[in-house]
Amino acid sequence: MKLSELSLKAKESQPDLFIASGSFEPRCASIAKTIDVTYLGKSIFLANQRNATELGPEEEVAVKCLGDECLVTRVDLESPSGIWSVVGRIFREHEGQRIWVDITTMTRELLAVVLCHAITAVRQSTDITFLYVPAEEYNPRERDIARKWLSRGCRIVQPIIGYSGIIVPGKPLVTVLLMGFELERALLTLNYLEPQKIILCSGNSNSSISAPHAEANEYFKSKLDALYSDRCTTHNIVLNDVTKAWGQLQMIVDQLGDVNVILMPMNTKISTVAALLVALDNPRIQVVYSRPEVYNTEDYATPSDNVVMFSLNDINAIQVQQSQP
Amino acid sequence: MAIKLEGIHNPFRVFVPDELEPKDADYLWCDNNRYERLVDPNNTFLNGPRGCGKSMLFRVLENDVQRLRLKSLECERRFTSIYVPVKSYVVVSPEFAALRGKQSDYYINEHILCLHVLSALFSRPERIFDEQELSSEEWRAFVDSWNAFHKENLATKDLVIKFDGLSVNAETVCRQFTATLEKLVSGVQHYARTVLDEQLSYTDSLATYDTGILKAIELLQHHNLIARDHYVYLLLDDADELNLTQTEILNSWIGRRSGKLFFKVSTQLGYKTFRTSTGRVIQRPHDYEHIDIWTTYTRSGFEEYQNLIADIVTKRLILKGINKTPQEYFPLDPDQEKKILDLKQGIAAEAEKEGMDRRKALDHAYRIVESEYLKQLGGLSKSSHTYKYCGFDTLVDVSSCLVRNFLEAAAQMYLFAKADQGRVVQQIPPEVQDAVLRLNAYKEITDEPDEVRAGFYYRFDSEDPASQRDSVALMNLVKGLGGLFQKMLLSDRSERRYFSVAFQDRPSEYLKKILDLGVQRGLFQRGFVGDKEGITKRPLYIMTRTLAPAFKLIVKSYAGHLSISSASVEQFLYADVSLPTMINKLYKSIVGAEYGEQQGLFEDSEEIF
Numbered sequence: 058m059k060l061s062e063l064s065l066k067a068k069e070s071q072p073d074l075f076i077a078s079g080s081f082e083p084r085c086a087s088i089a090k091t092i093d094v095t096y097l098g099k100s101i102f103l104a105n106q107r108n109a110t111e112l113g114p115e116e117e118v119a120v121k122c123l124g125d126e127c128l129v130t131r132v133d134l135e136s137p138s139g140i141w142s143v144v145g146r147i148f149r150e151h152e153g154q155r156i157w158v159d160i161t162t163m164t165r166e167l168l169a170v171v172l173c174h175a176i177t178a179v180r181q182s183t184d185i186t187f188l189y190v191p192a193e194e195y196n197p198r199e200r201d202i203a204r205k206w207l208s209r210g211c212r213i214v215q216p217i218i219g220y221s222g223i224i225v226p227g228k229p230l231v232t233v234l235l236m237g238f239e240l241e242r243a244l245l246t247l248n249y250l251e252p253q254k255i256i257l258c259s260g261n262s263n264s265s266i267s268a269p270h271a272e273a274n275e276y277f278k279s280k281l282d283a284l285y286s287d288r289c290t291t292h293n294i295v296l297n298d299v300t301k302a303w304g305q306l307q308m309i310v311d312q313l314g315d316v317n318v319i320l321m322p323m324n325t326k327i328s329t330v331a332a333l334l335v336a337l338d339n340p341r342i343q344v345v346y347s348r349p350e351v352y353n354t355e356d357y358a359t360p361s362d363n364v365v366m367f368s369l370n371d372i373n374a375i376q377v378q379q380s381q382p
Numbered sequence: 383m384a385i386k387l388e389g390i391h392n393p394f395r396v397f398v399p400d401e402l403e404p405k406d407a408d409y410l411w412c413d414n415n416r417y418e419r420l421v422d423p424n425n426t427f428l429n430g431p432r433g434c435g436k437s438m439l440f441r442v443l444e445n446d447v448q449r450l451r452l453k454s455l456e457c458e459r460r461f462t463s464i465y466v467p468v469k470s471y472v473v474v475s476p477e478f479a480a481l482r483g484k485q486s487d488y489y490i491n492e493h494i495l496c497l498h499v500l501s502a503l504f505s506r507p508e509r510i511f512d513e514q515e516l517s518s519e520e521w522r523a524f525v526d527s528w529n530a531f532h533k534e535n536l537a538t539k540d541l542v543i544k545f546d547g548l549s550v551n552a553e554t555v556c557r558q559f560t561a562t563l564e565k566l567v568s569g570v571q572h573y574a575r576t577v578l579d580e581q582l583s584y585t586d587s588l589a590t591y592d593t594g595i596l597k598a599i600e601l602l603q604h605h606n607l608i609a610r611d612h613y614v615y616l617l618l619d620d621a622d623e624l625n626l627t628q629t630e631i632l633n634s635w636i637g638r639r640s641g642k643l644f645f646k647v648s649t650q651l652g653y654k655t656f657r658t659s660t661g662r663v664i665q666r667p668h669d670y671e672h673i674d675i676w677t678t679y680t681r682s683g684f685e686e687y688q689n690l691i692a693d694i695v696t697k698r699l700i701l702k703g704i705n706k707t708p709q710e711y712f713p714l715d716p717d718q719e720k721k722i723l724d725l726k727q728g729i730a731a732e733a734e735k736e737g738m739d740r741r742k743a744l745d746h747a748y749r750i751v752e753s754e755y756l757k758q759l760g761g762l763s764k765s766s767h768t769y770k771y772c773g774f775d776t777l778v779d780v781s782s783c784l785v786r787n788f789l790e791a792a793a794q795m796y797l798f799a800k801a802d803q804g805r806v807v808q809q810i811p812p813e814v815q816d817a818v819l820r821l822n823a824y825k826e827i828t829d830e831p832d833e834v835r836a837g838f839y840y841r842f843d844s845e846d847p848a849s850q851r852d853s854v855a856l857m858n859l860v861k862g863l864g865g866l867f868q869k870m871l872l873s874d875r876s877e878r879r880y881f882s883v884a885f886q887d888r889p890s891e892y893l894k895k896i897l898d899l900g901v902q903r904g905l906f907q908r909g910f911v912g913d914k915e916g917i918t919k920r921p922l923y924i925m926t927r928t929l930a931p932a933f934k935l936i937v938k939s940y941a942g943h944l945s946i947s948s949a950s951v952e953q954f955l956y957a958d959v960s961l962p963t964m965i966n967k968l969y970k971s972i973v974g975a976e977y978g979e980q981q982g983l984f985e986d987s988e989e990i991f
Binding site (some may be wrong): 215219 | 398469477
């Protein structure tokens with residue numbers, strides 16, 4: 058769907074609450090700049106507490122566009138318990154309401170916590186829709202695929218609250234990695250986890266957000282595959298459709314047998330949601346988040362003019378249906 | 383999914399020790415000196431950076447490997463070990479760390495730590511119990527005793543193991559035990575998450591050290607499932623990943639000194655505290671012993687480490703049917719060696735001509751020959767990059783006493799050489815050795831993102847907002863000292879090889895913090911240097927020799943240390959583009975001091991590790 062069509066959807070849906078999150082990326086303002094805010098009840102803008110007390114330039118734009126009904130809420134993105142508490146409070150305070158969440162520029166840890174609380178809220182009659190603006194291009198100023206970068210280093214690897222799983226000593230460790238463009242971050246995380254087997258998932262030109270993305274994704278996937286050739290198997294998954302990706306990932310983990318499973322979602326937010334849903338359905342699976350040392354804040358991505366929308370209530374209905382015998 | 387060594391593609395592959403079959407672990411193990419230091423019945427902290435062999439040592443201590451080892455040595459086993467990995471397990475989930483300051487912090491963290499240890503005890507019985515014990519009827523007696531104890535105990539009633547319709551044998555006991563523990567883990571995870579939102583009371587069972595771990599071991603020994611005269615060792619791997627409360631709880635357990643149960647705790651030099659839950663500090667040698675595994679070899683002589691690597695290489699080459707010595711497999715560059723030998727003879731002859739006796743002249747030539755060779759390459763042809771880092775001894779030197787460093791580099795070399803030589807690589811050419819060592823050195827200090835540096839660039843910081851600044855400061859320090867050592871090497875001084883610094887004064891807290899971070903990340907090694915009177919010792923920081931090719935330093939044998947003021951080094955921490963200027967200035971002040979301007983600024987003496 059085109060971003061320009063979003064206001065019409067908002068008019069039909071009349072959400073009581075719009076949640077967005079701040080970032081150095083222009084995409085954090087993409088929806089705010091386009092949507093007719095008169096159709097939104099109020100907005101909550103999650104800004105990183107660790108940054109300067111002032112908002113960044115893109116964040117300023119987003120908050121300004123969201124108008125007087127926008128409440129800036131600070132969240133410490135380096136404190137897992139802080140993220141958990143802030144997000145939990147927001148969903149509890151808006152139980153039973155219609156909520157739109159822009160997940161575009163959320164860190165994967167924040168997104169995971171949002172989804173965990175959102176699924177609980179959906180089961181208590183809250184109506185929740187996720188929105189995602191794909192990138193037109195990542196690291197656009199760098200033409201050489203091999204030199205494209207989004208982040209560097211890896212400061213910490215840890216399970217996400219709500220997704221610790223049950224990891225039992227003695228069972229082999231299998232990591233399911235949804236590979237994106239962050240090769241170094243992925244390698245450092247694998248280096249830390251030391252899995253016995255790696256299931257490497259990525260998109261192809263048919264199932265990726267766009268053909269150039271698929272090309273770059275394929276390049277990084279082949280690099281990683283070569284480095285772990287003795288323990289790596291590869292799969293293509295659909296990256297632009299939550300339900301399809303969710304089904305594919307579920308099939309992959311179902312075939313793994315009696316092993317410890319750690320999911321590393323590092324591709325699009327759409328596929329991240331799919332991976333998180335798999336973990337929520339399988340409480341033994343752990344999801345880890347690796348926090349990088351530094352992001353490419355100068356040239357991360359350019360926004361596309363598309364938006365992907367999906368209802369968590371629809372997904373929950375599928376979940377309930379699947380869980381029935 | 384366990385590894386079988388037969389048919390292995392790359393003989394230098396680094397294994398995760400936990401995945402090794404007992405016979406493979408037994409075959410690969412070469413390091414009896416470290417082993418001997420750990421087997422005594424005492425609490426021991428085994429400290430060392432990633433890759434120095436801690437987990438492999440724990441793997442060898444496990445009973446299934448011990449059975450094989452001691453059978454071949456015809457020795458009696460005196461202990462039973464339980465391997466308790468910490469990394470990635472539920473016990474380190476952030477929700478438990480977030481309980482800090484809340485009422486339930488201590489109880490919940492002790493509970494989850496106990497469940498984790500019990501889970502390690504029962505989840506793979508084949509690694510702990512002997513074969514005859516696995517089929518023994520004693521298991522029924524054990525379960526009856528365990529259940530009788532916990533049924534009576536309101537606080538632990540959920541630890542009762544249920545056997546509805548199942549026959550009781552080793553397999554079902556361990557399976558049911560694990561299932562019960564998993565259920566309890568899920569419950570306590572859920573509690574820890576909800577308590578972050580509001581104060582909830584916890585109503586389920588709580589395992590403690592006494593009612594959980596000690597009771598299980600006591601009953602297993604009582605029913606002869608673990609030999610009654612055995613000491614029991616809990617091998618906690620990567621304990622620095624426990625949260626602060628769990629660390630304090632572990633220290634409290636260590637402080638109990640039960641006489642039968644001992645803790646062998648491995649850390650990557652980041653153990654959070656030695657305080658117990660009551661604030662007491664556990665102390666050595668009273669409560670625990672301490673082995674700094676990285677420096678074991680440098681203390682007892684580098685030759686021992688070299689022999690260890692030679693043994694490892696020989697065993698691994700046999701796996702591929704290659705019957706060569708390590709020196710033959712990783713050869714020197716004959717052309718370069720000849721040039722260096724000729725140069726050395728020339729320098730010695732020159733020195734003799736100037737009146738030096740033969741022995742001194744040779745010693746002088748030995749000390750400076752490679753520096754002069756580098757100068758020739760760099761000075762005349764500007765091609766100092768044509769100096770080749772190669773030969774088994776150089777590879778061992780560059781690995782900086784970390785077995786994993788050696789194996790990872792060798793595995794990369796094998797891969798590169800295989801592309802040229804086909805199925806089995808019979809020798810690693812000097813240029814391949816050189817290329818890999820340079821690549822590994824540069825990726826440590828480069829700012830470029832590159833997949834190849836991943837293996838050496840691991841970061842695991844606490845949630846410190848200043849950690850990014852600290853990383854930059856550490857990198858500046860490495861580049862500053864590396865640059866300074868390079869200038870010294872290319873000087874005309876009589877002593878030119880340096881890899882370490884000792885401070886003439888007490889370094890600031892921040893400089894010490896950055897140096898400690900460097901030690902933790904394997905970029906520096908800490909040692910001591912004695913003063914001239916032999917009364918006191920000062921800390922010495924030795925830069926890892928893995929970086930030598932990046933700074934064009936010579937790694938072979940002897941190197942002196944720079945004794946220097948801490949302020950002159952601290953300036954590097956804050957350097958940006960001015961780093962080369964800083965290095966030059968410091969170098970000039972050092973050289974100036976040699977001519978009497980500032981006597982005592984630096985000195986040469988031997989390193990004491």
